[in-house]
Amino acid sequence: MIEENLSLLLVALPLVAAPITALLPAGRLPWLSALVVTWLSLVLASWQLWVVADGSSISYELGGWAPPWGIEYRIDALNALVALIVAGIGAITLPYALRSVAKEVPEHQTPYFYAAFLLCFDGLLGIAQTGDIFNLFVFLEISSLSSYALISMGQKRQALTAAYQYLIMGTIGATFLLIGIGLVYAETGTLNMGDLHNRLPSILDHRTVHTAFAFMLVGISLKLALFPLHLWLPNAYTYAPSAITVFLAATATKVAVYVMLRTVFTVFSNQFIQVTPTEVVFLLLGMAGILYASVAAIYQPDAKRLLAYSSIAQIGYMVLGIGLGSALGLTATIVHVFNHALMKGALFMALGALVYRTGSTRMNQIQGLGRQMPWTFAAIFIAGLSLIGVPGTAGFISKWYLVLAAIEQQSWLIAIIILTGSLLAVAYMWNLIETLFFQPMTPRAEPVREAPISMLVPMWLLVIANIWFGLDTGLTVGIAETVVQLLGVNGQ
C-alpha cells in the first residue's frame, strides 16, 4: 500500500503537516512535528531511490487521471536522488535547528517558522517529484514564497531587505518560467514533460519554441543564482536565520540545477541543444561565475557572505558540466550537486554554531575562536578541504570528473579555469581559517564555549559524509551514470 503511493506521500505528508504545525502552541512542539515529518520523508525518499536505482521508473497518476491529461508524478533515478538530497538535508537540519532557532527566532513565532519550513521543504520535494511542468511552477512558487518568509525572520533588519530583494528577483524568474511554459503549451498542447519530449522534436525549428526555451532558461537561471543573475543570493544567505541558510544553501540551488537539467534534456532534448548556442552560453557563464565569485569571496568581511559567494562559484562548476555536453560532464554536475549539498551544509552549520555563541560571523568578531571551539573549527577545516577538492574528500570526486570531462574534449582553457577556481578556493578558505585560528582573540568578558552537542552531531555527520563519499563513490557516481543514460546523453 505504502509502496504504491510512495511518490505522492512524500509530497502530501509535509503539505498536510504544515498547517497543523502552524496551529500548535509555541515552544518545542512545532519543532517536534517538523522533525517527525522530515525523518519520515527521509525514509520514504530512500525507499523511493532504492526502487528506481536500477534505472526503472515509477509513474503515479494523480486522482486516477491518465497522463498526459492528468498530472503525473514520474520518478526516475534523477528525481529520486534530488528528493533524497532535500529530505536528507531537511532531516539533518532539524535536530540542529532546535537550539539555533531558539536563539535567533522569538519563541512566539516558532509555529509559523516551522510551518513555513515544512512548506519550503514540501515545495522542493514537489519540484523533484512532479512530471508536469506547470505543476513544477506551482511547487517552485510554494518553496519560494515560504523561503522569502523564512529569510525575513533573520535577526538583523537587513534580513527584511534581503527577503524583499529575493522576492522581486525570484518572482521575475518564476514569471519568465511561466511565460516559457505558456508558449510551449501553445505550440504542443501538453504540459506533461514526457509528452513534451515526444512532441517537441518535430517543431524544433519554430521560433516560438526557441523563444520559450530562452524565457525558461533565464527564469531558471535566476532561481539558480547563475552569474550574472546571482545578486539576491549573498544577502539572502547572510541575513537568514542560520538553520535556514544551511537548508537553503544545501537544497534550493540544487533543486534549481535539477529543474535546469529536466528542462534542457527532458522537455527539450540534447538534439535541440546541439542546434542552439546553449552549451556556449553555459560554458562562458560558468567560467565567468567561477572566477568572479571566487575572487569576490576573498574580499568578504563576513564569513557567511564569503561562503555565499563560494556557492555562486560552485554553481558555475555545475553549469560548466552541463555546458560540456558529454556524459562525463553531466556525471560531474550530478555528483557535484550531491557533494556540494554535503560540504555547504557542514560549513554553514559550523558558522551557525559561531552565531549561536557570539551572535556574529563578521571576520573581526570571530577572530581566534577556532581555539575555543575546536570541534566547530575542525568541521570548517575538513569541509573546507572538501570545498577546495583535496583528494580523499567528496569535493575531489566531482572536480576530478569535471576536469576529466574537459580534458576529454581537449578544452584546456576550461581545465585551467577549474584548477584556478580551486586555487582561489584555497585563498578564501585560508582567509577564514587564518582568522579563526591564528589571529588574536577579540577581547571578551568571558571565554566562548564549544557549541552545544545537538548542533555538533548533525554538523559532524555531514563532515563524515564528506569523507565517506570521497572514498566510496559507488552510490553517487553509480546513480549519476544511470541518470546520464536516462537523460539521453551518450559518451563520446
Add this chain to the structure above:
Amino acid sequence: MIDFIVGHYNYWIVILLMMIGFYTVISRGNLIKKIAGLNIFQTSVFLLYISIGNVREATTPIIADGFTEYSNPLPHVLILTAIVVGVSTTALGLALVVRIREAYGSIEEDDIHYKDEDASL
C-alpha cells in the same frame, strides 16, 4: 500587414503591459511601486495564457446542442492558479514593505541603502 497587427492586438497589449511592468520594477526606487510593477508584469502573463486558449469561431467551453467547437478551458484553469500565486506574492511583498518601514522608517531604496551603510560604519 495591417491584418497581422490588428489580428494579434491582444498580444501587442501583452507585450506593452509586460514592458511597462518590467520597467517599473527595475527603474523605481519606491518599494510599493516596485510591487505594483511586478503585478502589472504578472498580469500581462495572465492575458497571454487566456489569449492562447481562444479558438476562432468557437464558443465558451460549455456543452450544448448545436455546438461542436469549444475554446480551450485549460489555460484559464492554469491561470487561476497563477493568479493565486500572484496574490500571495503581492501580499507577502506588501507585508515585507510594512516591516521594512517599521525597521527603517522609509520605503525608498536609496534611503534604506544609505541607512545600512551608516550602521555598518
